[in-house]
Amino acid sequence: MPEAGSSEKSEEDVTWLKVGNISGVFGIKGWLKIYANTDKKENILAYKPWYVERNNVRQAIKLKAGKPHGKTVIALFDGIDDRNEAETWIGCDIYIRSDQLPKLRKDEFYWSDLIGLKVVSTQGDDYGVIDRMLETGANDVIVAKGERERLIPYLTGDIVKSVDLEEGQMIVDWEADF
Numbered sequence: 001m002p003e004a005g006s007s008e009k010s011e012e013d014v015t016w017l018k019v020g021n022i023s024g025v026f027g028i029k030g031w032l033k034i035y036a037n038t039d040k041k042e043n044i045l046a047y048k049p050w051y052v053e054r055n056n057v058r059q060a061i062k063l064k065a066g067k068p069h070g071k072t073v074i075a076l077f078d079g080i081d082d083r084n085e086a087e088t089w090i091g092c093d094i095y096i097r098s099d100q101l102p103k104l105r106k107d108e109f110y111w112s113d114l115i116g117l118k119v120v121s122t123q124g125d126d127y128g129v130i131d132r133m134l135e136t137g138a139n140d141v142i143v144a145k146g147e148r149e150r151l152i153p154y155l156t157g158d159i160v161k162s163v164d165l166e167e168g169q170m171i172v173d174w175e176a177d178f
Helices: 041-046 084-088
Strands: 016-026 029-034 051-053 059-060 064-069 072-077 093-099 118-121 126-135 140-145 149-153 160-162 170-174
Touching: 016 051, 016 059, 016 072, 016 084, 041 064, 093 160, 126 149
Parallel strands: 118 170
Antiparallel strands: 016 029, 016 093, 029 072, 051 059, 051 093, 064 072, 118 126, 126 140, 140 149, 160 170
16 A cells, blocks of 8 residues: 655644554564554554554654564564563554545545534435444444434445535435434
């Protein structure tokens, strides 16, 4: 996966995406176990740099090495050479900047782009806003929160009729009583 260009945004313009966290240590040479929130766990290794939040400070971290290992990923940070130092990083969250993500084709969206959109039915009913997305295996599901919570299958064309990020709205063909 190509790295994003070097066009720097001001800190206020940056959208941060949590892509994982440090869940433990591996071995005695400073390797860290990483829980990845990415679709395929090893995809987290393609994003460079990582920004790790430690003691309420987010800092860029250089990866010396990383690879899939069992159900997790293991990584070695530049400057961490032993298990004792590695243990001080357990529990830290890993972020990337949104401009590090690959560009999508037309009508493709990252979940983070959909969160917060207003959801309106084709009949004009207001279903609230997208609170989160769920992965079910069969298809993704929109969790819209308004006067009540609705679970709406994310099926482009059949149910999701349009997504307008500029207007902050998604139109769905979904009955109000579901």
